[in-house]
Amino acid sequence: MSPTHAPAGAARQGSLRELNLALVLGRIAAADRPPSRADLATATGLTRATVSAVVEDLLAGQLVSEADPAPRAGAGRPARGLVLADRGPAGLGLEVNVDYLTVCVVDLAGQVRHRTVHRADLRPVAPADALARLVDLAGEARADAARQGLTLAGAALAVPGLVDDAGLVRLAPNLGWRDVPVPELLSGHPSLTDEVPGVPALVVDNEANFAALGELHSRPPGLASFLHISGEVGIGAGIVLDGALFRGVRGWSGEIGHLPVHPQGRPCRCGGRGCLEQYAGQEAIVAAAGLLRAELPADIATARLAELAEAGDPDALRALHDAGTALGVAVASVVNLLDLDTVVLGGGYAPLAPWLCPPVLAEIAARVLTAAWSPVTVRPSTLGPEAAAVGAAESVVRRIVARPAGWLSRSG
Template sequence: MAAGGSTRTDRPGTNGHAAAPTPPGDAPVRQASLREHNLGLVLRHVGAAPRPPSRADISAATGLTRATVSALVDDLIGGRLLTEVDPAPRTGAGRPAAGLVLAANGPAGLGLEINVDYLAACVVDLAGTVRHRIVHRADQRPNTPAEVLTGLARLAAAARSAAGAQALTLAGAALAVPGLVTDAGLVRLAPNLGWRDVDVPGILGDHPALSGTPLTVDNEANLAALGELHAAPPGPANFLYISGEIGIGAGIVLHGKLFRGARGWSGELGHVPVHPDGPACRCGSRGCLEQYAGQEAILSAAGLAGHGLSPDAAVAGLAELADAGDAAATAALTSAGTALGVAVAGVVNLLDVDTVVLGGVYAPLAPWLRPAVEAQLRQRVLTAAWSPVRVRPSVLGGDAAVVGAAGSVVRAVRDHPARWLTVLA
């Protein structure tokens, strides 16, 4: 991986446009390309195996010769991507072979998140295990972008230190931001933060905590959706992930791939108008979904705004009140769920996803939001009578974006281990 800069590794081209396809048979396969492919094949096989496979197991599963597998495994072990483990006891004849697992002390991903009322950082190892996590809860709206990013860099420095103490090496960093982000990492607009045209890589690039570390900047709902897709157990192949915070974002997954739209700006569900003549929104429009189902709107409707509670405490208190049958709390959640269901029904009719995942603060509030969402889907989705849409809370809950960000880094290593080996050489 080249150090520095900001790219979107899962998009085909610097301007969001796919490169012209190479005609079949016109691109020769070089020996180096074949080795790169096979390194990834072996590493992914080990990562997906239900038990530690031996070299012979990998050879049998992939069709590669034992000699080729042995050479590739040696390279992956030398690059701290694989580790040998003691073989399981064997009852038959012959010496049991050592198994292989993803290295616990090799490359890791640094996930970072900026949201309206908190900053977060986490470190995820090659196997997807969270090895460090820290959240700083404070309203970021009064701060300038430079001040917010300086605070985030402090979390990144602490995360880097924690990774080093566990013999992990950061392969890269990914930052989740609640707004429209270009391929170059420029935040065009983050309405709930009041940001416009903020050059995040330019501000963060020279900070010691991130200097020399490849940095990707992306929309927080997109990274959360990717985290949900690759969580254990894996998410469905087609789903709408909804990130419920002060703002509302959505990540769209179709056929196991994140759908970004022509310019990479899909998923702004929070600014779908529910009532065109409704209250003014921070985006400049009126009657947006956020004004009815955003975190602050729900808490205000439940009578919990302005009590000096932290957002976490307020949401937890709302859940407790709803569980006790409090009328104001249940009415606020039902109203929010109804507005959310109206907006989501339009997405389902358009894209034909079969699952809706409630993330962010919606995850702990799902028991009270879901009935109203489902009622609107039954009423408004054309195919609901014979193909109901499943509505469920996020597996990763409020950590989906920051974990998804870190996970995107380690997946890049697992998909293209030759790049990591080149960095180490």
């Protein structure tokens, strides 16, 4: 999107420093090698004097630390390299899903510094109890983070459902949740993180959105635009535009599972007909392949399907091809609409990508007007099942990197 809209608030004296803190820190985060102050000065256009002053603030606030510089040939005083600190603020990522709870801690550099996966069937568990268990795990994570010199600056919770801006889970069908007020249920518990100005204590969002952010993991923050599709029982998509998640007017974007791919086709639980979910959802694929899903947890069923396909089982191959074709129709719609150049298959789709990608690419080639000029990449996700939790944690640290002033004002 072109940066044409007016700034949000008044630009006071201090705004200048805030902007330059963000600018310099962003450069440090985006650099592939530790930059020197001089590098930063030339890269940002600021003077070295200013960069030094800004870096001093960042060092004092434990956002960056000095490292051995990139070796350089030639004469001159050696530079001191700057890297994101490994003992400053960190983000807490949480996930509640059907089969597991996950908690993880991600530092400024995007490294996962703590991770817990607690496998359990959460469907029979009341939301309040599920959240209570999560709080316990989060407490351990916080203690572990503290041992590593990390301060949890904010938390984000991924949920497989629709979440409104206030953190109310309107509907998480596979979990059996409806109108669950997460912040309210957590208010009785001790706080998960430290309080940091400008960083919300807890953000709740759809797992597909956070999984998409996870895909930015260990990637320089920048202008990436892509579609990340989480293929579980339902199918959700996270849309990343210019490096930022697009959440829609009310935060309910990405419901790709209910794009009609056969408008007069099978009825869907959403009330519509022929939704993608009915043709490319996990249950549909597994049923089409002739597997009895009822007893299998989702990930086991997926693994089994991949085995069968690997072995050349014709039913499995046909099921995957048909699902991929349906998925391709939906993806072609998205690409025609948004002109994205990358599509990432995540969640349950990742292990099935070898069989899903070809039909998806075929549909794109056939249906996308501009495909001839500009190829669309379709690839599996780089993260595993913990993508959503990592992405959630990452969303916290990205916020700090984008606006370090809040953190610094806390730290004194």
